[in-house]
Amino acid sequence: TIPLSYSDGRDTLFGIIDNVNDSLTCVYTGFTIYLDPTQDPTEAAFMNDGADAINTEHTFPQSLGATDVAKRDLHHLYAARKDVNADRANSPFAEIPDNLTDTWYYLDQETSAVPTSNIDLYSEKKGDLFEPPEAHKGNVARSMMYFYTMYKDQADMANPSYFETQRETLCAWHYLDPVDQKEWDRTWKIAEYQDGKPNPFVLDCTLPERSYCADFGQVCTPVVGVEDITKKQGFIFDKIIPNPVKDGASIFYKTNGPSDVFLEIYNLYGEKIDAVNIGKQAIGEHQYFWEKDKNINSGIVIFRLVFKLNNQIVLASKKAAIIK
Structure with missing residues (x-):
């Protein structure tokens, strides 16, 4: 069960779980805003629908199964700039060749030109495809796998092929962007508000191998280069x-x-x-x-x-x- 209401859950996410020194950062662009601790976190982040508004990204889209309890499950919710969130909409995640990208997103900027620096910090969009920044790809993968495991029936009812079309890319992202301390701490913070249950795909790196990524082989042990x-x-x-x-x-x-x-x-x-x-x-x-x-x-x-x-x-x- 998910004890918190949708409103209380988002306030907890913005005001406590993802709040760092009264600041909140968009996962897709790295754009950071100050949150007045005396105000309602969600309303403060939305800034009266201002140009730099931050709202809630549903990694697994609401229109494709994230309804009812699933809609308020914090394990797939993140803070994102409203404009970038709207552009992502329900686009599937994918690797987009840089020369084919239509729009690049970083901080509060959008551009059609291939960045000449900090390219790994940008999100990208091409048609109906969306690619998050490098450091968030593993988080996306483990959030998507968690959601599809927990809410498969309603996800398949909305679109039975949506997850499968992304599965291979998500598996690659899981391996290429392994869990870091921040993601580990975050899932345990969320667990405090969701009956003590963290995202198991964050805790056990073999779980994706045993569920969705068997065709990638057993690769949980990091490979040490020279x-x-x-x-x-x-x-x-x-x-x-x-x-x-x-x-x-x-x-x-x-x-x-x-x-x-x-x-x-x-x-x-x-x-x-x-x-x-x-x-x-x-x-x-x-x-x-x-x-x-x-x-x-x-x-x-x-x-x-x-x-x-x-x-x-x-x-x-x-x-x-x-x-x-």
Whole structure:
């Protein structure tokens, strides 16, 4: 059961659970407002429907099953700017290629131009698709999985394919953005107002594996790379874009000397599923586009760069998600 009314629940969310030093932050843009502690939290955040109003985002949309008790379940509710919340509406979550994004959202700004800095802090929209900022993707995934588990019947009644069309992306986000201390603390704060029940998808990282993400394999144990060592030596595996990877991805890296560079890709069983001889590279920053073979299955994989120079071999690894 959800003891709090919808009104009391939102006041608790804004005034206590997500309130930091009398401030409230939009999960989609990072925009922060001051909340007068003497006022009603929800009304204060709404600012009389002002330009910077913050209201309540239902991660699983009201129009697609978040009604009655589900509507007021705090485990999928967050603070969001009213304008961005309205633009998201009931759009499914997805990975949107940067060059196809229609609108970017950050702080109190909207733009159609690809950001030149802080790009991971932006939310994106393309048509009927919405992509949250990188640091909120895992939270979205675990909120969606929780909701669909708890309220599956009414969600399926509204649209039986809505969750399934997003499932693979949500699984990738769960693995790529694991639970941090803030999310862990938040679910226990919510539990204080919901019969002591936290979101189990936050507490047990294997639960998604055992429920919705079996095709990704058992990947709960973090993979330890050697990036810190390679940085000291001047060899840096910078990033993989996009991640999750659908058709292919650009690999960005830096070499500290003329090197023979190889790319190896492993699944989580330690099996090598692809290998590429990138070739001899001069000192400096480099980019290589890896094209995914159609026979490579969905799941979490390890990209490993091998740098060979003189008699030295340096390794650097990063984790990525493969989606169909």
